[in-house]
Amino acid sequence: MMTDKVRIDHFGANSSGNNEAFLARQAEYESNVRSYPRKLPFAIAKAQGVWITDVENNQYLDCLAGAGTLALGHNHPDMLQSIQNVITSGLPLHTLDLTTPLKDEFSAYLLSLLPGQGKEYCLQFTGPSGADAVEAALKLAKKYTGRSGVISFSGGYHGMTHGALAVTGNLSPKEAVNGMMPEVQFMPYPHLYRCPLGIGGKAGEQALAYYFENLINDVESGVRKPAAVILEAVQGEGGVNPAPVEWLQRIRKVTQEHGILLILDEVQAGFARTGKFFAFEHAGIEPDIIVMSKAVGGGLPLAVLGIKKQFDAWAPGHHTGTFRGNQLAMATGLTTLRILKDNNIADQVAEKGEWLKGQLAELQKRYPVIGHVRGLGLMLGIEIVKPDQPQDHMGCYPADGELSALLQKKCFEAGLILERGGRHGCVLRLLPSLLISKEELGVFLDKFEGALMAAGVKPVSAE
Template identity: 45%
Template sequence: MTYTPTAKPELVPRVDGDLPGPRSAEYLEHQRRWESNARAYPRNLPIAIAGGDGSYLWDVDGNVFIDFLAGAGVLSLGHNHPEVVHAATEQLHVLTHGLDFPTPAKREFIDAQLSMLPPGLRARMRMHFCGPGGANAVDAAIKLCKTATGRGDLVSFQGGFHGSSHAAMALTGLVAQKRPIANGVPGVHFFPYSYCARCPLGLLRDTCETNCVGLLERSLRDPNGGIPLPAAVILEIVQGEGGIIPADRDFVRRLRALTAELDIPLVVDEVQTGCGRTGTWFAFEQYDIEPDVIIASKALSGMGLPVAVIFYDQRLDTWAPGAHSGTFRGNQAAFAAGTAAVHIVRRDDVLGNVRHRGHQLEQRLHPLREHPWVREVRGLGLMWGIELADPHDGRPAGGYARAVQAYALRRGLIVELGGRDDSVIRLMPPLTVTAEVVELAGALLAEAIEHCVPAR
């Protein structure tokens, strides 16, 4: 079946008939026949995408959806922001690929990105271009820290997600992803994260003393603790795939103090939270800390062109020339788009919009906190999660969440799932989303949650 593009539809959520529609079904069957069994998103969101504009996308059958997935956070300025598209298109006529040579587009991108760092960090940071994706940057950060410290072990946190490459997967908490892969990267020690809705230590937030980080403090300071001083500690400030879990402030600040005391590089993985998602350019800024390494990728270009970098303290810059290389580190169109995106973020006060729309979304979701099947509503900026659980035994209600996702899709709203048993409804709209779209999406989601309540 050949798809013939038509005029852009009216941008209001509308679904005619069953999903997938007949054209989408044809595309999905072609995908099933020829693509890897590891494909993921279309299994729960059975559509074939034809186009997008701002906070909306439409499928090949003409159905229109509010997109609160936004390319898993990649499309920070929405689908096809005209200025970003123009910047990338103009660059395509000049130079597309530059390895790691300096170029005008790359220099402007570097200057734009460094300008968004807090002033205290800016002067002492170096940048390394790692390859096209976030997992490439995670790999680079770990190699950097192992090289600089001469140590081999690493500390990560339960519930964290750092990618699906062989090395990044070793740092990820999701056991199901690692179980089929024998002989994974060794030397990773997992500690509890400040997930207060389901405390990994079985404590209550009102009476605990942030014991999750206390366990790490005692383990690393104890000469009989069994863990050699690690090369790095890696942390998501907000666990994304783990269920949109913002870290407790005391947890983060004590972790930073501990790693500074023991001279352990602290790596913050801002692949999903970076570039404004939480209301500041990087989420760590809201915790008043300065990490040693920052990992960034998804939204760097503002439009989905792949680029990944690490920012790191210059004292760690001890690796040799060519120690971490890769062919696709010089995506000039992504650099041009990313520079334009930073300009737009500043000019249009996009971070202010994130804070305002985030507050609006929080207020819109607030009544759900009283719903018996809602365990917690939590988030930061425009990164929100609604955790569903059985009110009788507290078990994650993954089946309910999947039903909500499917119903919302039929009503014209795309949301993603995450967390334990995929029981958390994740909301990550474009950072340019309007108040009207937030209100409409909130109403559709509330309808879906109420409509799909499991029968007893």
């Protein structure tokens, strides 16, 4: 036992060694399914705030933050203290769906953040991931309505479990997976740069809203009335696409008129990430079911549904999950929610996001490979394009997924961690800690411009 303790202490606190050696062992131990180590080839020794240190003592500015999970960054002291408090309290670490004083406090606080201070909502704790919560939301919508269809949107991402994957837009993980959940109808989602209808601008948004409403109303559409519509108010993995306010309001109006449950997937965009506590708040709507995970657990696994009480059609035990009683996650989640609320972090995120978009717009003038900068708050996307090729009829250049991948690599070599997304992986995505400072965002800008130059991209003024 002492040997095991020494090994744990050593690798947990005093890690050193060689990145390549760790990666080689990981390749030996783990399935081919691993993805991040292929794009970010290092082994992490420690992390603090927005900074990560690898086993070779190299430092990286982390603008991924666990795909948005770490709202307060790495190892926030209040977060660590909340974990210590649970460990020394005598609480069990997992309780299934049995309650505790901690769960009681967390539930009340989370509900208070939902529309109308949560008076019309109840909570359902599901399995520990966002995909688990999506599965529960889809099942509940079908159970309540007695209908089986679901409408989702191109570019949407809802998880990798069977039902969640069925309503996810990306085709790659669906290859050779037969027997997907039936009656999933995909609709085009608005895109600020590449309108799916080829119209663009306000006219494109209005046409997409009309298209959706007509599909629901048309008795010859071929699509049966669905149980639910599921969407993200800001698509994340799909390339950071915010839903236009009027379009989202129209979706809400039509679903209400037809008794279709509207499920808002706030797994990545929720909890101040977009400059509002929830991304759907930008449109002033109230969903029927809100899917929450990532930041809600303060960095630890937790997934929760906010359900309008009138739609809570579950019978006892009809949807379960062993790890839905994760007490540590409720402690870190409660700490996160309080810090975000008490310090008006959403307002600060909105201000920093607008400042950063302005800085990126200036960078775009010098580097035309930056085709489009979009997003809300600190959920931003930079679409990389081929400006030396002809524009389409809407003025858009072809996407450049290869350069985007090279830029991610050059960013990593410069000590900057970014994710990619969107069609052809052409969008570089920013999801940093919500507490990142303007000075640290300045470091990001410097490193990003350095990566552009290292990738052989010349500024316009130098040509």
